[in-house]
Amino acid sequence: MTSARRTVLKLLATAPVAAHVARATPAAAAEPTPGIVKPLPPELFTVRGSNAETRFAALRGTGYHTPVDRFFVRNHTSTPLLDARTWSLTVWGSGLRGGPRRFSYRELRALPSVVHDVALECAGNGRNFFTTQQHDTVTGTPWTLGAVGVARWRGVRLAEVLRRAGIGGHAVDVMPRGLDAEYVAGGVSKGRVRRPLPVAKALDDVILAYEMNGAPLPHDHGFPVRVVVPAWVGIASIKWLGDIEVSAEPLYSPWNTEFYRLFGSAYPADGGTPLTVRNVRSAFELDHGSVFAAHRIHHLTGRSWSGLAPVTRVDVSTDGGTHWHQARLEDLPRRNGWVRWSFPWRPRTTGPAELLARATDAAGNTQPDRTVPNTQGFLFDAVVRVPVTVG
Template sequence: MPLDLSDESQYDRARLRQWARGRARSAGVDRRDLLRLFAAGAAAGTLGLGAAGTAAAAGTTEAAAAAGPTGTADLPGVVKPLPPELFTIRGTNAETKFAALRGTGQLTPLDRFFVRNHTATPRLDKDAWRLKVWGDALSRGPVEFSYDRLRALPAVERTLFIECAGNGRSFYTTQQGQTVAGTAWTLGAIGVAHWRGARLSDVLRRAGVTREAVDVLPRGLDDEVVTNGVNLGRVRRPLPVSKALDDVILAYEMNGEPLPADHGGPVRVVVPDWIGISSIKWVGDIEVSGQPLYTPWNTDLYRLFGPDQPPQGSAPLTRQTLKSAFELELGATVPVHRPQLLTGRSWSGAAPVHQVEVSTDGGARWRRARLHDVPRRGSWVRWSVPWTPRTPGATALLARATDATGRTQPETAAHNTQGYLFDGVVRHPVTVV
């Protein structure tokens, strides 16, 4: 049976094998530099941007501490305001505070959607923006699309979450006592939006994609990324042509508004079901290749390393895992004997979440939460459970989800040194007074 390369795991495994055997072309980075970067990362148990992320995590400051006189956090490279009641600053990134989502509905409002930047947000004029589609597997290329020409194509709309592969990373350390590298996210590196845009398949067909096409490589217009002395170029991650012709969107609207700069405006790629790095922001060109393509963002920077992983690292990362989060500040104080309505959200990269259980006594007893959304793939479900605290003191709230595959969040997550794929049940501390 042939591999289904629209499945992210199979695709990345195949490209890694091909690249190791010299059968996949390194797109934009010298093969010797990639080998040096890969060898250094494997020896250290972390790769490239993971190591850079350690420094960012070590320098993390709370948004309140960075707030300027206007009450917004000072984060050069991000355009939108970052008030401390909505965001925590983490390096070049801004994490959504889950408590700020309470009562906001299923879609994440634009003013509190998380920001994940490798460098800084570019300011691009939509009227001057152009998308160049080129490569050796086109019959009519290169072809250029203006913003208006792209919007003239038939539009598609989808409600989908985008989540950073390292979301939940900090809990490896705070709950499991394990050292990891990378941005110290709690659970706020995710957002659900209603996207509107053109089908990538329509763009590729107008450019004359041929049967010889193998990989499709979108590239961003943000600054080049340099790590460990290697210039990795602009952020880019190839897709198999089968996925590109299936459900990928070139989005120009988000929640009914023009796509904001911090979220990839004027146009970004949205790749359903794949990890966030696949959804390239500020897309400026797309290469359509008749050869397998390989970049650091295919596999090098998104693999698992550590004592419980193979010596040369795991197979490439697959889609995100199960998670649950309370819409409540970590360490919140709640009054004794007063009824509370605990609310939260759960999601899975593999299948819709169909059950959520909550414990208000540190895991001794569990009860089912009420779901407020019809479970759908690619989105989260909101839930609630009533609680009247009876005893003063410190306790932990826990929530665990089960998705349609039958998988339930485990008590602990499998350790890896880059802190990817945290899926353990989070112990949410509160104090009853």
């Protein structure tokens, strides 16, 4: 590490963050609340430690964009309460042609803006099914399928900010870092959440968002400014952005070395390359264990998504996978979002049943029957078997 980089890191670490930053707490110290600001009614969310998973049944009839009050929350520590009046973004590093550049909230909002509909999804979404469906042993938050949401984001292109900061042609990596409290794992501080992007991605479609669904970002979703990285796993979309390092050399953090790689017997010992693009998934808008009346038509609904290409087809099985039928897509396929779909079902016999949904995207990627397991439980993309009862 160069002396200049050490100096800037020290300044950033000791600079006042804002009005208030919630402190991290040891995992063993149970909190009455998970460090999340917005209400978490049980009919909308399942609280999982410092996180809140959307109940997919709560999305039925809500439209294309996930309402903010139903959007999942993924926190490593607690939501910091920041003040936009005192907040600023520092862009710095050896990949710039000059010295550090600061942007105030007002300056950032004055730059040309873009609006994109983008899905954000935790890389561990579906982790629970490694255990319950495949009987694999994995670690991490046991998400079902509710760690995903689509919002309309407004912000400035990261490329515009980097250009104004003086990014050089020799830049290799760009690393945003959040202002949430330092993350502690196994008694060791990993520092604030940060993860590098290759400069090609940073200069492509990444935005620094300050609005979500037409309103300023809520605290839990990154206020005042967050990164939004289309198609990539959610860890790349750093919340509560504080600084961006632009480097002439590759950058590393625990979030692209220790975590967010695929470890396990089927993978390289070092976990291979860091996770980037999300894979194909589907979810019914109903709770597992739902009860349906026999001999009546039920309109099953759900959503499917892929970071690889737009979803163009969804097939549904109502008999545990023996027979498949094409569902009706309610949206035109689009990149970086999802499609809603529906299927009419008239069960004729009573008793237990299994519902399955399988999506296929425009590049031919489809959901397998089984996901090759990895120890941290990332990128579960197998068809999920949803148990229901016909009464």
